[in-house]
Amino acid sequence: MTCVMNLLPVSLSVKLPDWLVPSIEPSRRFLDDSERMRFVISLARENVIRQTGGPFGAAVFDEDGTLVSVGVNLVVPAQNSVLHAEIVALLLAHHRLRNYHLDRFGCELYSSCDPCAMCLGATFWSGVRRLVCGAPREAATEVGFDEGPVFPESYAYLRDRGVTVIRRLLETEACEVFRLYRQMGGEVYNGHATDLPAPASEQTQKDM
Numbered sequence: 400m401t402c403v404m405n406l407l408p409v410s411l412s413v414k415l416p417d418w419l420v421p422s423i424e425p426s427r428r429f430l431d432d433s434e435r436m437r438f439v440i441s442l443a444r445e446n447v448i449r450q451t452g453g454p455f456g457a458a459v460f461d462e463d464g465t466l467v468s469v470g471v472n473l474v475v476p477a478q479n480s481v482l483h484a485e486i487v488a489l490l491l492a493h494h495r496l497r498n499y500h501l502d503r504f505g506c507e508l509y510s511s512c513d514p515c516a517m518c519l520g521a522t523f524w525s526g527v528r529r530l531v532c533g534a535p536r537e538a539a540t541e542v543g544f545d546e547g548p549v550f551p552e553s554y555a556y557l558r559d560r561g562v563t564v565i566r567r568l569l570e571t572e573a574c575e576v577f578r579l580y581r582q583m584g585g586e587v588y589n590g591h592a593t594d595l596p597a598p599a600s601e602q603t604q605k606d607m
């Protein structure tokens with residue numbers, strides 16, 4: 400397939416769905432992990448209900464619990480495989496703070512689901528101090544999403560570098576979004592065929 404564009408692109412923009420930012424009270428502070436997780440789950444749910452992307456939500460907060468940025472999955476509407484909720488939230492946090500290292504602002508990333516391999520890598524490179532997740536990766540894979548090569552060692556690596564990782568916070572509420580997505584017939588996309596056997600390294604977890 401040949402590219403339909405005559406010229407190589409020189410920039411790109413990422414636009415959040417129209418409903419998202421106006422729905423947020425800008426001065427609101429989120430006091431604890433549960434409140435922040437409930438918020439990112441609500442973003443994921445709303446993204447499903449409004450059919451503006453996949454069943455994932457994320458946000459970056461500073462150390463005081465002030466919202467820095469939000470993200471929802473935009474893969475299908477933007478036709479862009481990397482626009483997962485965590486990537487969108489991190490891109491917008493970097494953009495807002497004009498800094499490539501979010502640790503300098505005490506930032507923390509909250510995601511409605513365990514990050515995929517790409518987002519876990521981006522979490523590390525962003526410099527966030529904490530990663531807090533809702534639904535376990537199994538909830539996403541049950542629906543058909545491939546989370547890629549994420550291993551227990553991947554989380555251990557982040558923890559060894561000083562990133563606090565908390566998983567399965569408000570798990571039941573977070574998993575509910577996937578059930579809703581399936582009910583609504585949401586599109587399940589993956590970079591590669593899902594009927595292939597899992598890589599040997601994933602089965603044995605010895606190769607990482």
Ligand SMILES: [Zn+2]
Nearest residue numbers: 483514515518
């Ligand atoms: Zn991801």
